[in-house]
Amino acid sequence: MSRDIDKNPTLVDFKKTNVESEEVCLLSEPSSAYDAADNVNGNEDQNGGYALPRHKLRIVVSSLYICAYLAALDATVVSTLLSVIASDLNSFGNMSWIATAYLLSCSALQPIHGRLSDIFGRKILLIGCAVFFALGCLICMAHSMTFVVIGRFIAGIGGSGLTTLTTIILSDLIPLRDRGVYQGYTNSFYGLGVATGGIFGGVINDYFGWRYAFGLQVPLACILGVSLYFNLQFPKGSPGLGSPGHFKEKLAKVDFLGSTLLVSGLLVLLTAASIGGKEVAYSSKPFIGLCLASVFLFGTFVWAESHTPLQPIIPISLLRRRTILASSMTNWFYTMGVFTYLFYVPIYYISVMDYNTTKIGMRLIPNFFGTSLGSVGAGIYMKRTGRYYNLIIVIGVLAIVGNLNILSINPTISNLRQFTLLLPCGLAYSGILTATLMSLIAAVPASHQAGTTSISYTFRATGSTLGVSISSAIFQYSLRSMLNSKIPSIVNDQVMSDYIIKHALQSTSYASKAPEYVQVALRCCYEYAVKKTLLFSFICVVIGVFASLFIQEHELHTSINRNK
Template sequence: MTKDNKTNNHHHLHPNIIHDPSSETSGIIASELAAEDGTLISQDSFKSHTYGSIESETPTTTENYEIDDPNGGYALPKAQLYTVVSSLFMASYLSALDATVVTTLLTLIASDLKEIKNISWIATSYLLSSSAFQPIFGKLSDIFGRKFILMGCTFLFGIGCFICVTDSLVWLVIGRFITGWGGSGLTSVGTMTMSDLIPLRDRGLYQGLANICFGLGSASGGFIGGIIADTLGWKYVFILQIPLAIIVGVVIQFNLNLPEGSPGLGAHGQDIWQKLKRVDFLGSFCLISALMIILTAASLGGRDIAYTSKLFLFLCGLSAIFLGGFIYVEAYISEEPIIPIHLLGNRTVLASSLTNWFYTMGIFATMFYVPVYYTSVLDMSASENGLRLVPNLFSISMGSVGAGLYMKHTGKYYKLTVFAGILAILGVYKITTITPDIPTWQQFLLLIPSGLGYSCILTITLLALIAATPFKYQACTTSIQYTFRSTGSTLGVSAASAIFQNILAQQLTKKIYAIVKDPKQAQDIINEALESTNFINTVPKAVQKAIRSSYESGCRGAFYFAFATVTLGVVSSLFMREHKLHSNLNRD
């Protein structure tokens, strides 16, 4: 809530600083046709893609691992399991909190460091590294083990927070970058670890609880940061996170003891140098570079560099080159790809990934621009705006846990996918019809349908994606989902921002010049209106009406974009197959 309030007052015209609270068809059938022909993809290779499918439930035993089952299908005794899971929830909360904790402190920190002109990098550095490093953790944790990578990420998170206690902007940005690196691993590897511990049939419930913790961290970050800064000073925002990270690390070190044979233990019988030789450094470099460059372009585009500038086009082209290099390396060079490209030939993997991508684009656009609408068109204060976002937090919590309970009870998810899609489309459509006359009670309920649908989809797609692939690929597929989700949030809001800015500028130019006859005065009004909504209250009523109307048109353009992308997400979700959600870790 605090995050959005702050954003509305100061940065809503440049929503390139993205706060991810926690996050998909042509060609889908191609792999199946190729498998039938047998010339492009062997039948043996294709069988791994349909593992666990209800249409083909004959398991490939070589992909399973057998464990004694004294714990009711879980990998650990209940007391130990709950201790580990609670620490993973705390890690998820810290990661989400740190992404938003500086939202209310940007001006304060930048002023204290005398770096107002570079204010955006304080938040952007965390988010760039968090998104760019997401894809590599799956394969790394398969090689080195979940515990080793989690401990490493905890260390990076703590060290990053320690570096942030500085009087230098450069070191603060470096610290935030390192913290984001560690935070992204805590979230994604924590999710992979829960899949090692918990059967798929119950996995959705635990993922729903994890989503609540992530959502609470995102929602409370700005609020907690503001309180700590007012009472102790902004540096304590980072200092106080260090002992929490240490607690998470200690709990994981002494309690995360996976059973023999679990893929979460990493490679067996190899020393550190042998494991390092297995790491796909070239593929990792290409992928991280591609994501870092395109996300930087998306973050700075429209704010610091024009979308039509040579620099922006160069960054996009360079990102495409690195992405092409990554695909080539993974397909033809790397013996152990960081993300096995062939997994995207799996119908459910590709469909669930695209579902996540498109849904996240659309939902984040509405989560950002509905508050902008309330502030600029309905003239609400920050507190009034924040109150209207509270019901959405509860709806997201209910959707995540509700989806998990449904899947635990039924072992199915396809019908729930269709229901969530209908709910999301109707919810976003309702947002596109918003008018300045919207009743107060509808303002509080406006985001609930789309929030419910989205939170259900996050849990469904993760389980569908894991269930659709052999057990040994669950970490890689989890990385795939987090990558699509994190890039979707950044690209979605950046695209919505471009649409909003263009429509707003066009409408202001048209309407202000029609009212104000002095061209210089008219241009000054347009420039001020583009910079801040606070300017609206300082001009005559006729000009106020024109500015508010222009903002309404800009927001509506962003809402139409959200409707289109969510619709694409729903269509993508229909291509997912119903796979079996096993009730134990042996998948039998």
């Protein structure tokens, strides 16, 4: 495996062979005011290689960390509020859309923020996302389920920018050599938001009512917007400033066709994944229609991006570069595997070991510390060594061993193993996210770092959704086939047998409520189905590890001016 360090990947060598010339043209394409973004002549030297003085950098970075925290918090804050809100608004039938609306808009719009920020500037776009986030939370305080769902969708638009633009802006301000450490802390804040969202929602509801769980986020989002307005600055020549010209000139540079096709394709795909196997059957015409529509939209998007005279909303041509494609595939398959075991290990605890939610929650806490340690640790390693390929190899070994450990789960495992079961995989996943992000950014000039970040978020968003959807189909199919095989041989009464199978498919905790003479058989069925699902998780991670072997190592610069 070639691991030659590209001493200066941003310089264009026009003496390369014809095979490489297309790649060179891609990386040297003109882009208005920041045509030579890597030749920034700002004040980074006096700031120790950073784009801002340290005192102002602390304020901006802290604000960006809170952006990541808020976006994650709002994604999970409704986990303990769904039934409360639905009951208060007399709308149990639409309860799931309270959570789905935010996740749909957030995931679908994440990929387009990179290119839009290249045109309009990062600062104005991030402040705009904070406004959308605050507005969405404000609308969620309405007394109508329709408005709550609309508010969640609007908040998701803002939340998508809070996560994506945070990552992009940090790359504009922080040298690549130190970038991994800052990304590690960003991931930790995001993980903290995910972990505390449900607790925050429950506590606020108990003391003030569920509407305040949304309302209290509004002033915080506004304070963030004000802080960023006065403190966020970019050095002269930075791609974070956006392209020059008046608003109409900038608007003319937006690839509206590509943006519409991409967002529509993602919305249709994510909708299919969200309702498939739950509200509609996988074999139903609506589900098949949504899948075919998403394939058509993505195919049209790829064609349109290949023929557009504008700079594409996502530079698909970058995927011809080995490191970009390998990093994207690594992210995609790792994420599919990780989200699968994150959903189905708790189901194993419920259905096979009969644990309550408190016990399960306690066993998931170490995973949060593992993800924080893995991300920050990867950043510290890259800061000290300036390399990441060997780290990716070690992470791959840890991921495979960790998933094998999860796959070997059984009802008799010790408490120590239960509490540490997800720890190795949490370390590996958070570490690979940080390492692959650095590999993506380092493989292209600074003027393309927003585009590659968008590519990363696109693969992660679709990977998580597809992982959950495919694993759900595997679980349901495996469980149904096993139940149909075991239960009729134990229960002679056909009506009773059908009744037990029906309820076992509807509730993973049914084994503890079923007649005693079938409880052992039901737990065996659940265990079989979960193990099949975890095998899918393991296969995904192995493919992700294989893809990571093709990542090439590039230089992690110690200054935002990559010529130094």
